[in-house]
Amino acid sequence: LGSVVAYFTSAKFLLYLGHALSTWGDRMWHFAVSVFLVELYGNSLLLTAVYGLVVAGSVLLLGAIIGDWVDKNSRLKVAQTSLVVQNASVILCGIILMIVFLFKTQLLTLYHGWLLTMCYILVITIANIANLASTATAITIQRDWIVVVAGEDRSKLADMNATIRRIDQLTNILAPMAVGQIMTFGSPMIGCGFISGWNLMSMCVEYLLLWKVYQKTPTLALKSAKVEESELKQLNVKKESDMKPAEGVQLIVEKDETGFEPQQEKEVSCAARIAEPFITFRDGWVAYYNQPVFLAGMGLAFLYMTVLGFDCITTGYAYTQGLSGSVLSLLMGASAVTGIMGTVAFTWLRRKCGLVRTGLISGVAQFACLVLCAISVFMPGSPLDLTVSPFADISARLFESEPLPTIASPEDKPEMVFATGMPSLLNGSTTPANSDPEMSPEPVPLISVSLLFAGVIAARVGLWSFDLTVTQLLQENVVESERGIINGVQNSMNYLLDLLHFIMVILAPNPEAFGLLVLISVSFVAMGHIMYFRFAQKSLGKQLFVCCTPDPKAVSDSSPPGNTSTV
16 A cells, blocks of 8 residues: 555656646647637638648747746756646637637628637737647656656656556547537536636646645655756857857856956847847757767757548548548547557567667668558559649639648548538538538549558557657657757757658648658658668668567666767
8 A cells, every 4th residue: 555655646647747737738738729710710610720731830949948948947847837828828729719609690791700710810929839848748757757757767757658658648549539528518618717727727637746746756856966067068068069159158168267358248248149049949940950969959950740540630531531520530549549559569579679779670660661651552443643733622612611631731630520510420421511412422442541541550660669768769869958959959850751641731732632641751751760770770880680588677778978889
């Protein structure tokens, strides 16, 4: 009994609980905001697409700056500030949306509808701030706090990473289902109120849990004692690795040492402050490029350039191929199960073969499963037809009330399609509810789409195992003073490739071109794993293909951060 109580009061469990509450709120909000924007704009995906582009562009540009802010401030201050900003932004968004839902008719008549447009802009802006704060929270908790709580035990770190991912997998499915039921049996306004209330209560509980974890792990406070005195030193380390020091910062250090007049120092300091965001952006990307795990991080980012996932794009394509909503729900559940299996496979493979080889095995497993997706493109039932112009029927669709299911924001959740009022969910068929039965198309053979989803679901095992491998490589090999900025740039890379995948779908939105998107996606996954293979080759050399049960000490690997020979 004592051991059970000790576990439930340990810093590790409290960290899990806080992450579960945070992730649950995040998933509910990301699902709901997309649905709210569709509801507000007359069943059009325009606002959702704009929101997705704004979010992706913001993280792409500000990822390094957010990470640098995480590095330069104490852990507790960063965690608490990002938590409060994120939840307060969501609460404010919820209140604004409730007002819009209540008074939309009146707002349409005021100032020729410009007031309503300003409300849309305000909602997207505040929601974007919430997402940036969520990015800061993810960097500080999942890339820094978890490393400190695990201590020197890298096996414990691997187990904690895997548990965090399992929580993510479960909340990805359960949270949208919960808020979806509330919105279905209530109303969008009730959904806004529920999410605002949830975030208010969750913020208080998470704040308390962060404080408890901070108290139970004294080493978390060590960074705060060093931040002020080492801030300039950290900048100098980055400049030395870049071999192109920033003149403003270097002059400040020189003036401190030689005792030049303070007035000139103030002028230089002012100029340096103006240029600081741009210098931080440059230094972050240069530091990321110089990391020993650069190729591994790039390999992970390339996996984001894909349509082979359960987002609006693939789900919308599935509808055109004859799959019903209930079948897709089952497939989504199966993908969550295989994702959890991937986290279990990661911990087992790491113990048996070491961390770097686990990434290789996971990559091979994922790519082998995605070969099924490539084969599905040429099987019976595939609508692949490259003679059809990608924009052939866009002009016609623009005047329809139904949204185009294959154009979606990269931030949309799978359940988004279920909420856009597609007729197939209402009448149980794959033809529009108002179409003439005599005009309905012939049933589509399911061989192609079955192979496609079999490959996508099976590949989740390798995908999540590979994701955990690269995550731990970044945790172990990036020095503590640069964890924030390096992981911020990694997030930017992920969003950049996700944004490219979004643009790719816009350029080829028709079902006839989806097969081409599948082949491009498989190619990018292959390129990502080739990059990782190159990283593994550099790290292990001739030992690359020697996969035996390593010594337990080698698995825990107590070598200092920055050593790429971690096995």
